[in-house]
Amino acid sequence: MAPLTMYEKIWQAHVVREGTGEPPLIYIDRHLIHEVTSAQAFAGLEAAGRPVRRPDLTFAVMDHSVPTRNRELPVVDQDARLQFEALERNCKQHGILLFDMASPHQGIVHIIGPELGITQPGLTIVCGDSHTSTHGAFGALAFGIGTSEVEHVLATQCLQQSRSKTMHAVFRGARPAGVSSKDLILALIGKIGISGGTDHVIEYGGEAIRALSMEARMTVCNMSIEAGARAGMVAPDETTFAYLEGRPFVPSGQEFQEHVEKWKGLRSDAGAAFDATVELDAAKIAPQITWGTNPGMVTSVTDRVPEPGSFKDPDQQKAAVRALEYMALRAGTPMVDIPVDRVFIGSCTNARIEDLRAAAGVVRGKHVARTLKAALVVPGSRSVKAKAEQEGLDRIFLDAGFEWRDAGCSMCIGMNEDVLPPGERSASTSNRNFEGRQGKGGRTHLVSPIMAAAAAIAGHFVDVRDLGVDVSE
Amino acid sequence: MEPISKHTGVVAPLDRVNVDTDQMVPKQFLKGLTRKGYGRVLFYDWRYLPGEAPNPTFVLNLPRYQGASILLTRANFGCGSSREHAPWGLLDYGFRAVIAPSFADIFANNCRKNGILLITLPEAKMDDLFERCTATDGYKLTVDLPAQLITDEQGLEIHFEMDPYGKQVLLEGLDDIGLTLKHAPEIAAYEQNHHPNATMYRPVDAKTALPAK
Numbered sequence: 001m002a003p004l005t006m007y008e009k010i011w012q013a014h015v016v017r018e019g020t021g022e023p024p025l026i027y028i029d030r031h032l033i034h035e036v037t038s039a040q041a042f043a044g045l046e047a048a049g050r051p052v053r054r055p056d057l058t059f060a061v062m063d064h065s066v067p068t069r070n071r072e073l074p075v076v077d078q079d080a081r082l083q084f085e086a087l088e089r090n091c092k093q094h095g096i097l098l099f100d101m102a103s104p105h106q107g108i109v110h111i112i113g114p115e116l117g118i119t120q121p122g123l124t125i126v127c128g129d130s131h132t133s134t135h136g137a138f139g140a141l142a143f144g145i146g147t148s149e150v151e152h153v154l155a156t157q158c159l160q161q162s163r164s165k166t167m168h169a170v171f172r173g174a175r176p177a178g179v180s181s182k183d184l185i186l187a188l189i190g191k192i193g194i195s196g197g198t199d200h201v202i203e204y205g206g207e208a209i210r211a212l213s214m215e216a217r218m219t220v221c222n223m224s225i226e227a228g229a230r231a232g233m234v235a236p237d238e239t240t241f242a243y244l245e246g247r248p249f250v251p252s253g254q255e256f257q258e259h260v261e262k263w264k265g266l267r268s269d270a271g272a273a274f275d276a277t278v279e280l281d282a283a284k285i286a287p288q289i290t291w292g293t294n295p296g297m298v299t300s301v302t303d304r305v306p307e308p309g310s311f312k313d314p315d316q317q318k319a320a321v322r323a324l325e326y327m328a329l330r331a332g333t334p335m336v337d338i339p340v341d342r343v344f345i346g347s348c349t350n351a352r353i354e355d356l357r358a359a360a361g362v363v364r365g366k367h368v369a370r371t372l373k374a375a376l377v378v379p380g381s382r383s384v385k386a387k388a389e390q391e392g393l394d395r396i397f398l399d400a401g402f403e404w405r406d407a408g409c410s411m412c413i414g415m416n417e418d419v420l421p422p423g424e425r426s427a428s429t430s431n432r433n434f435e436g437r438q439g440k441g442g443r444t445h446l447v448s449p450i451m452a453a454a455a456a457i458a459g460h461f462v463d464v465r466d467l468g469v470d471v472s473e
Numbered sequence: 474m475e476p477i478s479k480h481t482g483v484v485a486p487l488d489r490v491n492v493d494t495d496q497m498v499p500k501q502f503l504k505g506l507t508r509k510g511y512g513r514v515l516f517y518d519w520r521y522l523p524g525e526a527p528n529p530t531f532v533l534n535l536p537r538y539q540g541a542s543i544l545l546t547r548a549n550f551g552c553g554s555s556r557e558h559a560p561w562g563l564l565d566y567g568f569r570a571v572i573a574p575s576f577a578d579i580f581a582n583n584c585r586k587n588g589i590l591l592i593t594l595p596e597a598k599m600d601d602l603f604e605r606c607t608a609t610d611g612y613k614l615t616v617d618l619p620a621q622l623i624t625d626e627q628g629l630e631i632h633f634e635m636d637p638y639g640k641q642v643l644l645e646g647l648d649d650i651g652l653t654l655k656h657a658p659e660i661a662a663y664e665q666n667h668h669p670n671a672t673m674y675r676p677v678d679a680k681t682a683l684p685a686k
């Protein structure tokens with residue numbers, strides 16, 4: 001038999017029908033839903049009189065619009081409240097498990113899926129959210145869908161899908177101290193561009209990836225969509241199995257061992273052919289900072305804001321001019337000379353316990369710069385929050401002048417009150433620096449958690465490796 | 474979903490690469506519970522000045538492009554968020570077709586589900602269309618889906634590629650869910666075969682799986 005990639009193995013195991021003039025129909029093992037992209041889907045079901053086929057494979061959470069403080073009070077944002085109520089009603093009516101704002105398991109959908117063990121190797125996982133690619137870190141095929149597709153999955157537990165191409169992104173060598181998984185993925189996006197992965201599923205490999213924790217692999221896979229890829233994945237290994245064991249939705253005992261044996265077979269066969277391969281030398285990657293208005297507009301902390309003329313493509317030159325204008329940056333400015341107004345440590349990219357530990361390591365015993373308007377830490381889930389508090393991380397952040405919030409998407413998207421005001425500049429651990437993403441007129445620089453923490457202390461970007469704190473994690 | 478076959482309309486040029494769905498419908502408008510009404514807020518931050526006064530420099534606000542129903546734009550249109558509010562906004566504003574060198578993946582699916590015709594053309598052909606559109610006031614195109622042809626009143630003829638299924642869906646305004654539900658026996662058979670022994674699939678019992686608070 002011809003050697004197969006992991007993507008092909010999972011794909012083949014999920015084809016319900018194929019080759020009939022209609023696109024292939026694939027089965028969906030886990031469907032995650034949230035308040036922003038599901039209401040219209042349920043309304044569609046209702047209008048057509050269709051039931052939810054597999055409520056037992058559907059999981060709901062409130063995350064995008066939730067307030068991150070005063071959770072015990074009624075939600076003041078009327079529209080958000082109506083969304084929450086609609087989700088609650090829909091879940092109740094169809095028998096879907098919902099983690100509402102009061103649930104100890106509540107959090108950002110891409111954080112709680114793995115945390116609860118809903119996410120497992122070999123599964124197909126979809127959610128009406130582009131960062132569903134996160135779950136691929138477990139060797140699952142996970143991708144974002146639109147609301148009409150949400151409705152399709154609710155009604156049929158299947159999805160019409162065309163087969164993707166495969167890309168192998170290989171990170172050779174060892175990642176230096178102070179360089180995090182966020183820097184690996186930003187460097188890749190900088191190299192292949194924000195449409196470099198279009199039509200592809202990226203499998204990440206190489207020594208630098210194998211050495212990553214599950215949390216860090218999730219950060220990498222999370223931003224696959226920022227390279228335009230349909231999904232990202234990492235082959236499951238001992239790190240994966242150790243993370244999964246004992247999680248609520250993961251089978252236990254003998255059954256777990258049997259699963260592990262099968263999961264081991266998921267990795268791409270030796271000699272499996274990818275449609276594209278890209279290689280990076282992890283040892284040569286420095287901490288990354290975006291300077292523009294998409295995640296591909298990124299450079300090393302040791303570098304300067306680029307000259308638009310340095311880009312070959314005229315469209316890219318125009319885009320760079322526009323981006324510098326929006327970002328109020330001058331070409332040639334050293335990245336470390338850029339001041340920041342606000343710091344946001346959060347989002348489905350970088351709000352797991354490991355991210356908070358790393359950031360706390362940088363701020364411990366220090367204080368945020370006086371020039372800073374605010375610094376927020378928003379744990380990705382209530383479990384992360386509880387764990388961090390157990391470890392005393394909340395005290396470290398609070399003593400350093402950070403705000404310590406409840407779990408949600410928060411300033412990653414600014415659908416609640418946590419927005420970046422016009423003209424202000426943020427160091428953010430989230431995944432998108434589009435115009436207005438964190439707030440109309442706001443200027444976002446994407447960085448790793450330790451780089452964000454360091455910027456908070458200094459009041460401008462700094463190379464975290466120069467701080468003299470241990471960043472080897 | 475409204476079928477689309479042959480459509481003639483005013484063309485608006487949005488000469489930018491990588492237009493993301495956050496720009497089409499910004500986050501503050503994602504709190505609706507219906508699929509309607511997003512046309513007013515389409516390209517909100519570009520289209521309006523503070524106080525919602527139209528920004529006179531934004532292309533869609535120029536008098537010559539009023540009533541446009543065909544959008545010309547650049548590579549990687551629709552990247553970013555999976556929000557279907559973006560195609561809902563385009564459609565509600567009046568766009569039935571978008572022509573670009575490439576589209577982001579989830580966005581393209583979302584458009585198909587909403588009856589928006591996406592046409593992919595090589596860069597050189599795009600440049601030609603941009604030129605024609607900016608040179609002639611009230612420039613119109615006709616997109617003919619059955620013939621897979623773009624024409625204008627000056628004798629232009631451009632053939633475009635289209636996958637046969639996508640074409641059929643748009644022409645007939647097909648209900649994908651209805652189609653898939655016709656395969657219910659095959660879905661049930663798949664569920665049977667993959668439960669409980671297959672690697673990839675294991676039913677979850679939420680009530681027993683979750684620890685007590």
Ligand code: SF4
Binds near residue numbers: 349412431
């Ligand atoms: S944290 Fe940001 S990117 Fe992640 S799901 Fe929430 S809004 Fe989307």
